[in-house]
Amino acid sequence: MGKRVAIYPGSFDPPTEGHLNIVKRSVQIFDEVIVAVSESIHKKYMFGPAERVAIWKSLLKDVPRTKVDTFRGLLVDYVRGKGTNIILRGLRNVTDFEYEIQMATTNRVLNDKIETVFIMTEGTYSHIAASLIKEVVSMGGSAKGMVPRLVEKELRKKILESNKK
Numbered sequence: 142m143g144k145r146v147a148i149y150p151g152s153f154d155p156p157t158e159g160h161l162n163i164v165k166r167s168v169q170i171f172d173e174v175i176v177a178v179s180e181s182i183h184k185k186y187m188f189g190p191a192e193r194v195a196i197w198k199s200l201l202k203d204v205p206r207t208k209v210d211t212f213r214g215l216l217v218d219y220v221r222g223k224g225t226n227i228i229l230r231g232l233r234n235v236t237d238f239e240y241e242i243q244m245a246t247t248n249r250v251l252n253d254k255i256e257t258v259f260i261m262t263e264g265t266y267s268h269i270a271a272s273l274i275k276e277v278v279s280m281g282g283s284a285k286g287m288v289p290r291l292v293e294k295e296l297r298k299k300i301l302e303s304n305k306k
C-alpha cells in the first residue's frame with residue numbers, strides 16, 4: 142500500500158492549540174498530513190489565506206511529515222487531486238458531531254471513495270474555538286494557552302489594525 146496521506150481541511154481563522162494538537166497526534170497515525178486552509182468566497186475571515194498558511198508553516202516547522210496548502214471549491218475534488226481519500230477532522234462536542242456527520246455523509250454521497258477520520262480533542266483543548274478567541278481578544282482579553290504565542294501576537298496586531306480603521 143502507498144503512503145497514507147490525510148487532508149486536514151478547515152478555516153483555521155486563526156489556528157489554535159486545539160488544531161495544532163490534532164495535527165501533532167494525526168502524524169502518529171498517517172504518513173503525511175496536509176493542512177488545507179479553506180478559501181471559501183462565502184465566509185468572511187479575519188486572516189487572509191496567505192496569512193493563515195504562513196502561521197501554519199511556522200507552527201509546523203518542527204513537525205515532520207506535514208504540509209500546508211490552500212483549497213477552494215469542493216473538498217472531495219481537492220482530496221482526490223492530492224491522490225488520497227482521507228479527510229481528517231477534529232471533534233470537540235456533540236455540536237461538532239452533528240455538523241461533522243452531515244458533512245462526512247455529504248462528502249461520501251459526492252464521492253464514495255472518501256473516508257472522514259475523526260480525532261477527539263484532548264480535555265484541555267475541548268473549549269477552544271477560533272471564533273470565541275477572536276471575540277475575547279477583540280475585547281481586550283487574553284488568548285493565552287488557547288493559541289500559540291505567535292498566533293496571539295498576530296491576533297493583537299490584526300485587532301489594532303482594525304481599530305485604526
Ligand code: ADP
Pocket residue numbers: 150151152153154157158159160163229230231232233237261262263266267268269270271
Ligand atoms: P471549519 O470552518 O472547517 O469547521 P475550523 O477551523 O473551525 O474549520 O475547524 C477545523 C477542524 O478542527 C474541525 O474539524 C473542527 O471540529 C476541529 N477543531 C476546531 N477546534 C478544535 C479543538 N479545540 N480541538 C479539536 N478539534 C478542533
